[in-house]
Amino acid sequence: MSPADVAYLDIVYEDGDRLGQDWADGPTSIQAAYVWDPARIVPGLGDAHILGVEAPVWTETLATIDDVEEMVFPRLAAVAEVGWSPAPADTEDVSVARDFDTFAARLASLGQHWAAAGTNFRRVPEIPWRESVTV
Structure with a gap:
C-alpha cells in the first residue's frame, strides 16, 4: 500500500518547494505521512488484505544524493512507523x-x-529538532 498523497517521498513538503513533485493532492506534511491507516484507504479492504506499506521515491527530478535524502x-x-x-x-x-506529538519527540x-x-x-x-547528539 503506497497512497501517493501520504507515502510517496518525492511529493513536495510545502507549496513552492524547490524539490519534489506536486501532482498528488498537493504537499505531504510529516504529520500527513504519519497519521493514516492503510486499511482505510480502499473501501472494502481491511488489514487481512494488506501485506505492507511502501514509500516510493521517483528520482527523475532529484539530481543529487542530498536532494534524495532531503525528500x-x-x-x-x-x-x-x-x-x-x-x-x-x-x-x-x-x-x-x-x-x-510523541512521534515528533522521537523523530527529533x-x-x-x-x-x-x-x-x-x-x-x-x-x-522540535535538536542540534547535537547527546552521548
Whole structure:
C-alpha cells in the first residue's frame, strides 16, 4: 500500500518547494505521512488484505544524493512507523491512535543521529529538532 498523497517521498513538503513533485493532492506534511491507516484507504479492504506499506521515491527530478535524502528524511520514518505499529481500531480516530506529538519527540532525537552521520534531511517546522547528539 503506497497512497501517493501520504507515502510517496518525492511529493513536495510545502507549496513552492524547490524539490519534489506536486501532482498528488498537493504537499505531504510529516504529520500527513504519519497519521493514516492503510486499511482505510480502499473501501472494502481491511488489514487481512494488506501485506505492507511502501514509500516510493521517483528520482527523475532529484539530481543529487542530498536532494534524495532531503525528500526521503524524515517522512520515511513516518511511513515506516505506520507499517510496523499496530493498526488503530476501526472505530478509533487515526489521528488519536497515532500520537503525533510523541512521534515528533522521537523523530527529533533521530534527527540528531542523522545530523551526526552527515545525512541531509528536511528540518520540517512541526518537529522540535535538536542540534547535537547527546552521548
